[in-house]
Amino acid sequence: MAPNDLRRPFKRPDISDQQRRREQSLLRQAQNRRDAQHQARCLASTAFSLASQTLEPPVSESELEIEAVPESLPGHEPENEQGPSPRDFNVVQASKLKSVEAKKWFAKQLMHPEWMIDIPDGLSQDWYVFARPSGKRCFVVSSNGTTISRLRNGSILHRFPSALPNGARKKDVSGSAQSYSILDCIFHELDQTYYVIDMVCWRGYSLYDCTAEFRFFWLNSKLAETGACDSPSHYHKYRFSLVPVYNCDHNGLYAAYTEAVPYAKDGLLFYNKHAHYQTGITPLALVWKDENCSQYVIDTDSEGQVPSQQQVVLELQEDGKLTTSDDPPMVFGCLDGSFIAQSELKSGCLLRFAIGEGGLVFVDGKLEKADLHYLGKANRARASADSFSKVMFQYSVRHSPLRIDDLLGSVSSPLHQGSKPCDVEMDG
Incomplete structure (x- = not known):
């Protein structure tokens, strides 16, 4: 750092x-x-x-x-x-x-x-x-x-x-x-x-x-x-x-x-x-989001508690790869065929994992390895896996968050005028 x-x-x-x-x-x-x-x-x-x-x-x-x-x-x-x-x-x-x-x-x-x-x-x-x-x-x-x-x-x-x-x-x-x-x-x-x-x-x-x-x-x-x-x-x-x-x-x-x-x-x-x-x-x-503009910044578990380790939902592919919902999808890992058979998992299943102490490893800007620990199938109400950006945002929040001061510092200095919505204000 x-x-x-x-x-x-x-x-x-x-x-x-x-x-x-x-x-x-x-x-x-x-x-x-x-x-x-x-x-x-x-x-x-x-x-x-x-x-x-x-x-x-x-x-x-x-x-x-x-x-x-x-x-x-x-x-x-x-x-x-x-x-x-x-x-x-x-x-x-x-x-x-x-x-x-x-x-x-x-x-x-x-x-x-x-x-x-x-x-x-x-x-x-x-x-x-x-x-x-x-x-x-x-x-x-x-x-x-x-x-x-x-x-x-x-x-x-x-x-x-x-x-x-x-x-x-x-x-x-x-x-x-x-x-x-x-x-x-x-x-x-x-x-x-x-x-x-x-x-x-x-x-x-x-x-x-x-x-x-x-x-x-x-x-x-x-x-x-x-x-x-x-x-x-x-x-x-x-x-x-x-x-x-x-x-x-x-x-x-x-x-x-x-x-x-x-x-x-x-x-x-x-x-x-x-x-x-x-x-x-x-x-x-x-x-x-941050804690000042959202009640939920870090994802919670099924009981509404923030887990000690970040959890992610990935989709199981036919070849055992675990992917995000992006197009094209991002591969986060791969499950062994014997484990898939033993756990009675099928292609298309949404599975939940915890990111262990090994975290996410990047080489030349690309994900090289993820320390994933299988937790089970995702909630049936889920429609899709997590996106890559969501996983990375949650990871950053836990380690090095992007703060409002960073956002404000990236835009121009305030002008001498009131903070008014633009011409497309939607304040019905």
Whole structure:
């Protein structure tokens, strides 16, 4: 350790290639435009097609998730659809999936942030920041006179009338009866409010291929017009609310970290302004937390206690390798064939391990060895293994945490102005 090196907390080149992956992700989204209209249709149709099926009940720690169907925004026309695609097949099959398979399919539909291992280049110019509400992550889909929110495992959290477009059966509904909207939300149980953190589709217009800067502007402009942010009523069972989003300069970061909000905070979320809405894990969205902005910084065990050793959940592959949920996955170790047979483990199982005193060993910035000790199968409610960034964030928290002073020190000095949200403030 080098306690006098002020730059040490800012970058961790020996354990992280997060910046390289951020650059690659931006390049890929510029080169490969997704068929946004088709993606949204898949989400909406699958969300409702599963509504009549019996799925696992919601789990307290589960995240919500769902997909919907949009048309493209002006200037964001989708590619032409030519016959059935693999995604068509996946959506049809997804409506029949149950248990583990359903969890895996739905787990891939939300955009999940990586955990902040190092501080991005251009943090103060290219990123937004906001305090993440504590609660259940979900997709909320309004269509055909009803609104459904779904957990990541495919189970319905709520089916209810809402003031969202086509979200309730009212005679004075404007717009096409076939249009739908999809919001990425966190349901905060204490005040029974859906806090909207992103917009995927609005009145049939897809925002998948729009930048976060545009999506936040659109969300801030459109949601309040519907009355969805008003108090609950007969045709609006749950209240929706926006969160204050700040430019990630010194003032904005400090405000997101310290200012009071009407919900319990669960860390800070950072969004790259140029990032599209990418399903799965992306380095263009990052989560960071400490004990001052989150009740849970270090992962707890099944009894809610912080274990003496860090625990990780990995997926068992056919060849015995233990991998993370990343794409491509990161290999943390390998189980012997005899142990797999003796323990009656199968490919695809999620297994829990403790990281022993040997810790994690890196060579030239790559994981070389992990001191893993098998604890057993993971909770059945788990939809996927841990991501590499989550494992590394938890490891850093225990050994050399990235602190708020490090983040503040990486952005420009405060300007002589108040700490006000940026133009895309979401404070409904």
